[in-house]
Amino acid sequence: MAGNSNFQSNNKVVNWIEERMPIFSLIDGSLGASYPAPKNLNYWWNFGSLAGLALVIQIVTGIVLVMHYTPNTELAFDSVEHIMRDVNYGWLLRYVHANGASMFFIVVYIHIFRGLYFGSYKAPRELLWILGVVILILMMATAFMGYVLPWGQMSFWGAKVITNLFSAVPVVGDSLVQWLWGGFAVDNPTLQRFFSLHYLLPFVIAGVVILHIWALHKHGSNNPLGIDVKSPQDTVGFHPYYTAKDLFGIGVFILVFAYFVFFNPNYLGHADNYIPANPLLTPASIVPEWYFLPFYAILRSITFSISIPFTDIVLIDAKLLGVLAMFGSLAVLIALPWLDRSPVRSSRFRPMYRWFFWILVIDSFILGYVGAQKPEGIMPTLGLIGTAYYFFHFLVLLPFIMPKYEKDTKLPESISNPVIK
Amino acid sequence: MKKFFMKTLASAATSFAVVLGLSVSVFAADAEKAPKEVNWSFSGFFGTYDRAALQRGFQVYEEVCAACHGIRYIAFRNLTEIGFSEEEAKAIAEKYETVSPQYYWEDTEDFDGNPAKAKVYPVVTAGLSDKFPAKQFETEAQIRDGNGGALPPDLSLITKARHHGPDYVYSLLTGYEDAPSGMEMVPGMSYNPYFGGSQIAMANPLFEDQVEYADGTKATADQMAKDVVTFLMWAAEPKLEERHQMGYKVMIFMLVFTILMYFSNRRVWADVKKKKD
Numbered sequence A: 001m002a003g004n005s006n007f008q009s010n011n012k013v014v015n016w017i018e019e020r021m022p023i024f025s026l027i028d029g030s031l032g033a034s035y036p037a038p039k040n041l042n043y044w045w046n047f048g049s050l051a052g053l054a055l056v057i058q059i060v061t062g063i064v065l066v067m068h069y070t071p072n073t074e075l076a077f078d079s080v081e082h083i084m085r086d087v088n089y090g091w092l093l094r095y096v097h098a099n100g101a102s103m104f105f106i107v108v109y110i111h112i113f114r115g116l117y118f119g120s121y122k123a124p125r126e127l128l129w130i131l132g133v134v135i136l137i138l139m140m141a142t143a144f145m146g147y148v149l150p151w152g153q154m155s156f157w158g159a160k161v162i163t164n165l166f167s168a169v170p171v172v173g174d175s176l177v178q179w180l181w182g183g184f185a186v187d188n189p190t191l192q193r194f195f196s197l198h199y200l201l202p203f204v205i206a207g208v209v210i211l212h213i214w215a216l217h218k219h220g221s222n223n224p225l226g227i228d229v230k231s232p233q234d235t236v237g238f239h240p241y242y243t244a245k246d247l248f249g250i251g252v253f254i255l256v257f258a259y260f261v262f263f264n265p266n267y268l269g270h271a272d273n274y275i276p277a278n279p280l281l282t283p284a285s286i287v288p289e290w291y292f293l294p295f296y297a298i299l300r301s302i303t304f305s306i307s308i309p310f311t312d313i314v315l316i317d318a319k320l321l322g323v324l325a326m327f328g329s330l331a332v333l334i335a336l337p338w339l340d341r342s343p344v345r346s347s348r349f350r351p352m353y354r355w356f357f358w359i360l361v362i363d364s365f366i367l368g369y370v371g372a373q374k375p376e377g378i379m380p381t382l383g384l385i386g387t388a389y390y391f392f393h394f395l396v397l398l399p400f401i402m403p404k405y406e407k408d409t410k411l412p413e414s415i416s417n418p419v420i421k
Numbered sequence B: 001m002k003k004f005f006m007k008t009l010a011s012a013a014t015s016f017a018v019v020l021g022l023s024v025s026v027f028a029a030d031a032e033k034a035p036k037e038v039n040w041s042f043s044g045f046f047g048t049y050d051r052a053a054l055q056r057g058f059q060v061y062e063e064v065c066a067a068c069h070g071i072r073y074i075a076f077r078n079l080t081e082i083g084f085s086e087e088e089a090k091a092i093a094e095k096y097e098t099v100s101p102q103y104y105w106e107d108t109e110d111f112d113g114n115p116a117k118a119k120v121y122p123v124v125t126a127g128l129s130d131k132f133p134a135k136q137f138e139t140e141a142q143i144r145d146g147n148g149g150a151l152p153p154d155l156s157l158i159t160k161a162r163h164h165g166p167d168y169v170y171s172l173l174t175g176y177e178d179a180p181s182g183m184e185m186v187p188g189m190s191y192n193p194y195f196g197g198s199q200i201a202m203a204n205p206l207f208e209d210q211v212e213y214a215d216g217t218k219a220t221a222d223q224m225a226k227d228v229v230t231f232l233m234w235a236a237e238p239k240l241e242e243r244h245q246m247g248y249k250v251m252i253f254m255l256v257f258t259i260l261m262y263f264s265n266r267r268v269w270a271d272v273k274k275k276k277d
């Protein structure tokens, strides 16, 4: 960061400020020529800057939406329609914000799978990885509460289903749910607190992002070979090399984003959310936004309770088990740096892991698919298998099976001389 | 490496699209029939609303559907956006009465017979800035009584509030059939295979020559259905044309920007890449 910058300027004003508050060397050391980045980063490394951009877009559009939105059950839906119809470019703001959430998740999911593939979670980047998982969890909370704000049918019923999960907590469950609702049902107090938190959390995310980048800059980026930077020959200055590359990535990203916003703005959403919330009318199927589907599948996959054999004593009932599995699927990501025992980072040099990586990707898609279906036919079984495999990957394969079978592979000498001796 | 990246990205994108497609199709997987596909003037990248269809559609809405359905998000002034002049829109507004948002105080008595004041919202002739009023201020119970217990939904957002909205509403309007023999119909319900459950409380609302189009178009049921759906799509998405127009500009600008960035990125990296070989 500032420490590794040899920032110099001829501009008097800049030097005056720099002398009193070394902000220019901070920027130079974080994003400038003085920040050394491995020179072999591929396009999968573009998704970090894209996630940052997506966050900024959400915050900017969100703040302007708030100027016209009304967090009240009687008025919320109409205020969103007011934004869509009467506010200048209100339709643009709202479609960017609504699709921006989807874009944010696509980018972050790719960013996470990049980390899984290239072993970016391994020492010395464990904390960096954990901060990333914290960001994911905060994003999920933010997006969930944001989706409640327009107060359509899916907003209401989604809020009801998800808050009801907390009733699975033993003993205090029901009181907990009432506490979350601020009453005896999902109602105005719920909407208002979700609004408050939906405004707050993105700034908490921004704070954690700063920690995430701080941690990143301590050891620098991982790279496709997964080996440490050994000499200055292995690196290039972040600027202009990666600023140029990130700008190209941003161009592609905005093209995709713009396609959805301008030509298919409701494709990723659910039609029922254009029906005002009606607590008396349950929609035919309650489906969360696509980015929650794998987690929703894990939640619903567990339909059995754990009891003491041959007795009626239920230790953990099915609902609680489902909730635990859902949160557990995120918890294993936090534990991942210690579950994966191999010192080799990149999948390039772990042929066996590479297979399991792609199986995990497919498993996630299967879970996403199951999450969108009604729990009928083979879906519950498929969901259960998908869930079981997910945990098997992290809790059995990585720590116990792979170390037994994975052969040591030779790693390349260095990034600038990527030959295997 | 680059090839690997493109290939994986392509396959990831396809599987993503497949999963999305599947998850979208599943919502329509209830027993009802998949809607007929219509080639709308407003669909596709270059879609715009067919003005004549919009005005005919409004006529159908006003003369047929408005007996039961509201469009509460549309203000009379919005009609100027579909080709009516301000005078015409004003004349349409003046056919309606609406509850004024301005109230006055009236002397009255409270429960104990003491003099009191009451807020009164007078019913006035609608003007350009008013929204289409709710069905003559009827209560929900009254409306349900008149429709066999069902509530005709407000139509301002209907084409976005159903999957395949425009196709669906068109199919629904033109999809009335005789109930298959053996099917037991609830009295007062009509058979329509496009509706969830196939029994709908709305009787077939459209039949030939129900309206007389000013532009001489033959008012077949099919024509009226297409026109009213075009109007309803506009009602749900009035900024569609503006959105598409801005869309091409943004896409073209971003395309040029991205190509420039691609080449400038190659240029920046040229020396590093050369050293590698």
Ligand code: HEM
Binding pocket: A055, A058, A059, A060, A061, A062, A063, A064, A065, A066, A069, A080, A094, A097, A098, A100, A101, A104, A139, A142, A143, A144, A146, A147, A148, A149, A150, A198, A199, A202, A203, A205, A269
């Ligand atoms: C992590 C960043 C954020 C995410 C992922 C996110 C996500 C969402 C989502 C999914 C919706 C529902 C959109 C819809 O279907 O209409 C929404 C609505 C909303 N958000 Fe956010 N949001 C973020 C940041 C913010 C911020 C920082 C603000 C305010 C400062 C904000 C204000 C709003 C408002 C007012 C709405 C209601 C209007 C509407 O529904 O379009 N959001 N948000």
